[in-house]
Amino acid sequence: MANHKPNMTVYRIMQGLSGIVAKVVFRRKFLRNEINDKKGPMVIIGNHEAALDFTTIVGATKEPITFVVSDSFYNTLPFRKAMKMIGVIPKQQFQTTIKEISLMRSAIKHDDILMFFPAGLMSDDGLSTPIPSSTYAFLQWLGADVYVARVSGTYFCTPKWSSKIRPGRTYTDIYKLIDKDELPLMTEQQIKEKVKEALTFDTYKEQEELKIKYLGASNVKGLENVLYICPNCKQEFTIRAKKKHTLYCTECGFAHKSDKYGFLHNVGSVGEEIRYVSDWSRMIHDQVKEDMESGKLTKLYSKATIQTIDYKKKKYVTVGRAHVTLTPEKFIISGPINCKYQHLEIPISHFASLPFKPGCRIEVQHGKTTYRCLLDDCKLATKFVDMVRIYYEIENSKQ
Numbered sequence: 001m002a003n004h005k006p007n008m009t010v011y012r013i014m015q016g017l018s019g020i021v022a023k024v025v026f027r028r029k030f031l032r033n034e035i036n037d038k039k040g041p042m043v044i045i046g047n048h049e050a051a052l053d054f055t056t057i058v059g060a061t062k063e064p065i066t067f068v069v070s071d072s073f074y075n076t077l078p079f080r081k082a083m084k085m086i087g088v089i090p091k092q093q094f095q096t097t098i099k100e101i102s103l104m105r106s107a108i109k110h111d112d113i114l115m116f117f118p119a120g121l122m123s124d125d126g127l128s129t130p131i132p133s134s135t136y137a138f139l140q141w142l143g144a145d146v147y148v149a150r151v152s153g154t155y156f157c158t159p160k161w162s163s164k165i166r167p168g169r170t171y172t173d174i175y176k177l178i179d180k181d182e183l184p185l186m187t188e189q190q191i192k193e194k195v196k197e198a199l200t201f202d203t204y205k206e207q208e209e210l211k212i213k214y215l216g217a218s219n220v221k222g223l224e225n226v227l228y229i230c231p232n233c234k235q236e237f238t239i240r241a242k243k244k245h246t247l248y249c250t251e252c253g254f255a256h257k258s259d260k261y262g263f264l265h266n267v268g269s270v271g272e273e274i275r276y277v278s279d280w281s282r283m284i285h286d287q288v289k290e291d292m293e294s295g296k297l298t299k300l301y302s303k304a305t306i307q308t309i310d311y312k313k314k315k316y317v318t319v320g321r322a323h324v325t326l327t328p329e330k331f332i333i334s335g336p337i338n339c340k341y342q343h344l345e346i347p348i349s350h351f352a353s354l355p356f357k358p359g360c361r362i363e364v365q366h367g368k369t370t371y372r373c374l375l376d377d378c379k380l381a382t383k384f385v386d387m388v389r390i391y392y393e394i395e396n397s398k399q
Contacts, residue, residue, distance in 0.1 A: 006064045007085040014086060018055035025165060026157055028056045031173040034147065035061045040113040041144040044174070047128060047199045048117040049155035056172045057115065057149045066107045068116035072355065072363065072370050075309050076316060087112075092365055093120045095350055096134070108144045115149070118199065121353050124160045124382070125226050125281035126203040130352035130389055133396060136191040139183070146178040148198045155203045156214045156262055161222040161358045168214035204276035207261060217262045218245040223277065225359030226382055229284045230254050232271035237379050288383070289390045300326045300387055302380050304361075304373040306337055316372050324362075324373050326384055328391055331364050333371060344371075352392050354385050 022028040035044070040063065046053060054067060066087045074080060074090035089107070091100045107114045119129040139146055153170035177198055178191070224239045224247060233252035241247055248255035248268065255268030264280075266273035274280045291297035304324045307316040322335030322342075331346040346366045355363040361374045362384050375381055 006066075006087040008064070010082050011064050011086045014082070015058050018058040021052055021055040022059060025052070025167050026056055026154055026170040027167065028170050028172055030060070031171050032175050033060050033172075034175045035063075035113070037061075039063055040111045041108045042113050042147055043108070043139065043142055043144050044113065044115040044147045044149050045139075045177075045195065045199065046115065046117050046149040047151060047201055048119050048122045049151055049153075049201070049203060050122050050158045050160070052158060053117070053122070053151050053154050054115070056151055056154065056170065057174070060149070060172070060174055061113065063113055065113045065115045068104065068114065070120065070355070072309065075311060076314055078314060080314060091116075092368070092370075093355060095365065096138075101138075105142065108142050114142075114144075118195065119352075121355060122160055123155050123201075123203065124356075124358060124385075126155055126276070126278040127281060128199060128201045130392060131196065131199065132350070132352045133192075134350075136188045136195060139178075139195070140186070140188065140191060143180055143183060145176060145180045146183070147174060148177045149174045150198065150201075152201070152203070152206055153210065153212060153214075156207070156212070156217060159222075161226050162219070163222070164216055164219055166214040166216040166219070168217070169210075169212045171210075202276070202278050204262065204278045207263070211261060213260050214262065217260050218258045220245055220247055220258045222358065223247060225379065227277065227280050227284065228379065228382055229287060231274055231280060231283055234287065236383075285386060285390070288386050289393075292387065292390055293394075297387075298328070300380060300384055302373075302375045302377040302384075304375045306333070306335070307372040307374065308369055322373075324364075324375070326387055333364065333366075333373070348388060348391060349395060351388050353389050356381050356385050358382050 068089045068091050071090040071092050089103045104114055118131045118135045121129045123129060150173045157168055158165055177194060221241045221244055224241045227239055229236050230238050230249040232254040235251050238249045238251045239247055240250060246255055246257045253269040254271040256264040257267045258264055263275050302324055304322055305318055306320045306322050308319050310317040320335060320337035322333050322337060325332040330348055334343040344366055346364055358381055360378050360381055361372055362381055364371045
């Protein structure tokens with residue numbers, strides 16, 4: 001069962017450390033904080049711009065918050081024992097076990113404040129990532145007041161595609177979205193509409209209004225792993241970064257320079273200006289989707305080094321080599337893993353996306369095991385994820 005009496009000494013230490021990050025890195029400012037003096041039971045759902053979004057929420061109330069985090073994150077950190085002491089619930093991404101459901105339900109029954117990020121993944125391009133369709137029925141089933149904790153600007157501070165921290169102003173807006181008495185009267189579609197409206201974001205369009213300067217926001221190193229198709233010549237994997245602030249195509253002369261706000265400006269000899277990274281990413285999505293629907297793109301393949309979590313060492317360790325293939329129905333991972341040839345076929349129908357690191361790896365969950373695939377053809381990581389998202393999008397549009 002969940003730890004309903006967290007070690008408050010440990011929790012206050014976590015609050016203090018999170019407060020430092022929220023103040024120094026994120027320079028957090030509350031727009032609203034409707035949970036400041038409230039107790040549970042309640043559910044808080046958050047949009048997910050960056051890895052440390054939770055630090056902007058921990059100090060929003062003196063009451064302890066039961067956070068739901070990914071099993072992979074929970075089991076590869078050296079302070080897992082501390083997380084257990086404060087009642088953190090580890091959960092598999094894009095699938096939920098009976099045990100995990102029971103723990104979250106138990107937290108609500110014990111009048112706790114439960115916090116999770118429905119999308120499960122932080123943004124890689126400034127756009128919100130897909131929300132699994134099971135989320136809406138789950139919220140209704142929990143039967144507690146639903147609050148939203150919406151952050152703005154954390155993506156620019158710690159973008160997924162960069163190893164750099166770039167401090168700057170961020171905003172946190174916490175407010176009630178659905179009263180518990182409303183939930184039984186709402187359809188699943190009505191809940192979906194309210195949740196999506198509250199959590200969907202485009203950080204670049206928001207930045208157009210906020211105009212916040214981020215230290216080092218002009219450094220685009222790493223973004224070429226996300227924006228892997230040239231908008232002008234449509235060639236794949238020809239985008240490079242130079243002098244920290246310019247993305248250019250090696251084939252056609254297309255070049256864009258980033259400014260201190262994170263906006264792009266055309267400095268090349270060809271092509272139209274694409275001001276937002278998010279718009280460039282949408283173009284890539286549309287092109288990949290068109291290739292998939294036309295039959296031009298039917299599968300993706302790479303050899304990879306395979307890692308899984310060693311729970312004693314609390315880290316990922318290499319367990320073999322394999323061929324990794326994505327088809328419209330499944331992932332196929334085949335090769336010598338743990339000293340034994342294995343051929344795994346993993347259905348992707350419930351995968352709204354994948355955990356991944358642009359230009360490096362993807363992670364595929366199969367039962368209780370997460371297979372971290374360090375791709376030989378590392379530039380394919382974002383394309384693997386794009387295809388999974390599009391398959392999910394197409395499948396759910398049929399329902």
